[in-house]
Amino acid sequence: MNKIYKHQSNIVSISLLARYPFLSDARNYISMFNINIDDLSKPEHNEILQEAMREIYEIISGANEERYIDDYIKLMAFPVILAMLSYIGSKTLINKYAIKKAKEIEEVLRHEDDDVLCYVASNGFNWTIKPVGKSIFAINFKDYLIASAMFNDQSWKLVNQILINGLVYLSKSKLIRLMAAELQRKIIQIEPKKEEPPESIKNIILKIREVIKKTISERYDYLKASEPVNINFFPPCVLSIYNDLISGKSVSHIARFILTTFLINIGLDVDSIINIFQKVADYDPAKTRYQVEHIAGKRGSRTKYITPKCENIKTMGLCLGNCGVKHPLNAYKRKVRQKHERKNFLKKEI
Amino acid sequence: MKEKIFLKKKFKEYYNTLDIGEIKINDLRRREFGFVMFEESGMIRHKAFNSANELAEFVREHTPAHAYYSSAYYEHPLAENMTEKKWIGADLIFDVDVDHIPTSCKNKHDKWKCLDCNSIGTGIESKACNVCGSKRIESKKWVCQKCLEIAKAEITKLIDDFLLNDFGFNLKDIEIVFSGHRGYHVHVYSKDVLTLDQNARREIIDYVRGRGIDVYFLFGKYSYEEIISYGPSINEPGWLGRWSRGLYDYIINIKENMKEEIKVSENFSSLLIKNMNKIIESYSTNNKPLLSPLALSLKSRNLKLFAEKVAEEYGVKIDEQVTLDVKRLIRIPNTLHGKTGLKATIVKYDLLDSFNPLTDAIIFKNGKITVRVDESPEIYMFNKDFGPYQNQIVDLPVYVAIYLIGQQSAKLP
Numbered sequence: 231m232n233k234i235y236k237h238q239s240n241i242v243s244i245s246l247l248a249r250y251p252f253l254s255d256a257r258n259y260i261s262m263f264n265i266n267i268d269d270l271s272k273p274e275h276n277e278i279l280q281e282a283m284r285e286i287y288e289i290i291s292g293a294n295e296e297r298y299i300d301d302y303i304k305l306m307a308f309p310v311i312l313a314m315l316s317y318i319g320s321k322t323l324i325n326k327y328a329i330k331k332a333k334e335i336e337e338v339l340r341h342e343d344d345d346v347l348c349y350v351a352s353n354g355f356n357w358t359i360k361p362v363g364k365s366i367f368a369i370n371f372k373d374y375l376i377a378s379a380m381f382n383d384q385s386w387k388l389v390n391q392i393l394i395n396g397l398v399y400l401s402k403s404k405l406i407r408l409m410a411a412e413l414q415r416k417i418i419q420i421e422p423k424k425e426e427p428p429e430s431i432k433n434i435i436l437k438i439r440e441v442i443k444k445t446i447s448e449r450y451d452y453l454k455a456s457e458p459v460n461i462n463f464f465p466p467c468v469l470s471i472y473n474d475l476i477s478g479k480s481v482s483h484i485a486r487f488i489l490t491t492f493l494i495n496i497g498l499d500v501d502s503i504i505n506i507f508q509k510v511a512d513y514d515p516a517k518t519r520y521q522v523e524h525i526a527g528k529r530g531s532r533t534k535y536i537t538p539k540c541e542n543i544k545t546m547g548l549c550l551g552n553c554g555v556k557h558p559l560n561a562y563k564r565k566v567r568q569k570h571e572r573k574n575f576l577k578k579e580i
Numbered sequence: 581m582k583e584k585i586f587l588k589k590k591f592k593e594y595y596n597t598l599d600i601g602e603i604k605i606n607d608l609r610r611r612e613f614g615f616v617m618f619e620e621s622g623m624i625r626h627k628a629f630n631s632a633n634e635l636a637e638f639v640r641e642h643t644p645a646h647a648y649y650s651s652a653y654y655e656h657p658l659a660e661n662m663t664e665k666k667w668i669g670a671d672l673i674f675d676v677d678v679d680h681i682p683t684s685c686k687n688k689h690d691k692w693k694c695l696d697c698n699s700i701g702t703g704i705e706s707k708a709c710n711v712c713g714s715k716r717i718e719s720k721k722w723v724c725q726k727c728l729e730i731a732k733a734e735i736t737k738l739i740d741d742f743l744l745n746d747f748g749f750n751l752k753d754i755e756i757v758f759s760g761h762r763g764y765h766v767h768v769y770s771k772d773v774l775t776l777d778q779n780a781r782r783e784i785i786d787y788v789r790g791r792g793i794d795v796y797f798l799f800g801k802y803s804y805e806e807i808i809s810y811g812p813s814i815n816e817p818g819w820l821g822r823w824s825r826g827l828y829d830y831i832i833n834i835k836e837n838m839k840e841e842i843k844v845s846e847n848f849s850s851l852l853i854k855n856m857n858k859i860i861e862s863y864s865t866n867n868k869p870l871l872s873p874l875a876l877s878l879k880s881r882n883l884k885l886f887a888e889k890v891a892e893e894y895g896v897k898i899d900e901q902v903t904l905d906v907k908r909l910i911r912i913p914n915t916l917h918g919k920t921g922l923k924a925t926i927v928k929y930d931l932l933d934s935f936n937p938l939t940d941a942i943i944f945k946n947g948k949i950t951v952r953v954d955e956s957p958e959i960y961m962f963n964k965d966f967g968p969y970q971n972q973i974v975d976l977p978v979y980v981a982i983y984l985i986g987q988q989s990a991k992l993p
Contacts (some may be wrong), residue, residue: 370772389819393818547778
């Protein structure tokens with residue numbers, strides 16, 4: 231199938247669209263076929279539906295089989311996958327897909343010419359971008375700031391970039407990493423739908439939900455502490471950081487510090503904490519271990535760090551509620567205590 | 581109390597004659613307004629107006645001591661909680677406040693007093709009393725001509741080097757406002773910044789302050805065993821060149837004054853002094869600093885620390901919270917500051933150099949009045965010195981009297 235789609239004066243091939251199905255040109259192309267989600271059960275679209283399902287089962291199992299897929303099918307399956315993810319309703323699955331896609335795109339982009347990179351960045355992400363020399367690009371600082379928020383490494387800070395007249399200058403490899411991060415960020419934003427899935431895919435969705443329940447360890451599984459840790463007792467500030475982190479959102483350095491100190495101080499072990507950080511875009515196992523162990527007092531100065539007090543969390547703008555305590559650890563301890571007291575009270579009553 | 585009535589009366593005179601055209605607020609209907617009244621403490625928030633006319637009417641009727649509007653735009657600015665307000669976006673605001681800058685003149689006009697042992701001192705108060713260690717410290721701060729000049733220099737650096745050059749904002753999207761008291765605000769109205777969240781604004785703050793600069797960025801990728809030969813050239817764009825020029829100034833300053841602003845370690849100081857001529861020479865021949873003598877004998881940690889400190893020294897000393905907070909209330913231009921009676925004055929970029937707040941922001945130019953001044957340092961207003969005063973009754977121009985009353989240093993007799 232060699233459909234050709236014209237974009238302004240350039241000719242964009244369907245294979246290009248299939249490689250980057252998030253392009254707005256790809257969206258326009260797909261919409262020309264006017265296929266509705268309700269039509270997916272029709273036999274002529276069976277291949278698209280099958281491809282979307284295969285992709286989703288791959289995300290769940292983590293397998294990555296190389297197989298030949300027709301460009302047209304691959305392209306058409308993309309919006310179906312996104313819709314299905316939204317109906318399945320698992321944030322974890324959405325994040326896994328985001329990570330998978332980001333890795334995939336990073337690999338594919340490496341083989342593209344400079345002008346294709348610019349085309350994908352501007353058509354796909356609406357970035358202002360131009361090539362300014364061989365394999366050097368300049369992008370608008372706003373686009374840079376939004377995408378680079380996915381990274382926590384100092385080398386991505388704006389202060390460590392060449393910024394001239396509103397444009398950030400990037401090497402090809404940095405641009406590609408930034409584009410992958412932006413795609414990941416975009417996919418993460420998919421919100422689980424509350425309503426029932428349409429009839430055409432209802433049975434498929436229900437089945438996938440069942441499979442997920444069995445295979446994917448959802449958020450509570452991350453907490454295997456030496457002492458039982460109860461996520462319901464987390465104060466709002468910590469809970470929000472925790473939720474952001476496990477859903478792969480960008481979390482600032484200070485927020486990571488708050489969460490790590492908190493978890494260490496309520497008795498979670500280092501390995502479990504490192505597990506939580508696996509989702510972040512710039513996850514580096516060695517670095518994470520070093521930092522968590524440092525905070526736990528197992529390295530360096532051997533000081534076990536304590537979570538900042540509420541007052542300081544407020545100034546950082548991370549306080550989310552009035553818990554009536556001065557320290558986040560107290561909020562947790564108080565709830566644990568209350569639970570014990572309730573238990574004892576009930577025992578006495580009996 | 582009668583002082584407040586007096587101030588309010590004078591403020592009302594001003595607002596009654598204020599031209600509506602002077603209230604220029606972009607998209608006024610989307611903003612939240614807040615006011616501090618003369619009669620009560622605390623702020624009235626969550627106000628909204630449909631037009632400049634409505635706002636002016638409110639101000640005339642209630643005559644607030646301070647009038648603020650949100651840098652943010654909301655769907656429902658009247659709503660009382662932030663979720664219901666529905667944030668749309670916010671201007672990018674910078675605040676340079678001399679309170680945050682350790683100026684040398686503070687020794688002349690700022691005083692502190694320990695509430696436990698009654699010790700007194702001048703200059704910036706420390707966190708604890710240096711005599712008894714008590715943390716109960718009361719301070720009285722003043723702003724002088726020199727303080728405001730320093731604030732202006734910071735603002736100039738912010739606009740010229742950062743906002744125009746690096747960030748590429750248009751001059752027409754930048755508004756400079758003298759705050760009416762201790763510094764300047766810069767409002768950036770650009771669609772490029774409108775929807776940026778706190779994370780992105782934090783990056784802009786760090787860029788402007790020069791915080792978090794990376795040695796790899798400055799000196800290129802090197803392993804610590806390798807030798808760094810040169811730092812970046814002074815002609816490099818952005819922070820590379822700025823850092824290099826900063827280092828040059830810094831070393832010249834050491835050479836001329838034998839004074840080090842940045843302390844890293846004893847070892848480092850002696851190294852720097854020993855090698856400063858070599859470094860200066862490399863600037864004149866290569867436009868870049870020869871760093872190998874430092875890098876060779878230094879621990880990498882110290883070099884990193886030094887690099888960071890040089891950058892921070894040459895960044896702009898902005899009040900970070902103001903830029904970070906996307907729901908901030910900021911003083912409305914052309915309203916009066918309740919602590920000084922001065923006008924929050926819009927300053928045209930071309931006129932910034934010659935702008936003198938303690939003359940050009942004065943509103944109440946006519947008349948004299950008798951007040952009892954408790955204590956005040958020498959004050960320079962409208963090209964004239966007043967004071968210092970200590971417990972005395974004086975005839976003063978109305979603007980000086982209002983300034984001292986606003987500072988709670990004078991009362992009506």
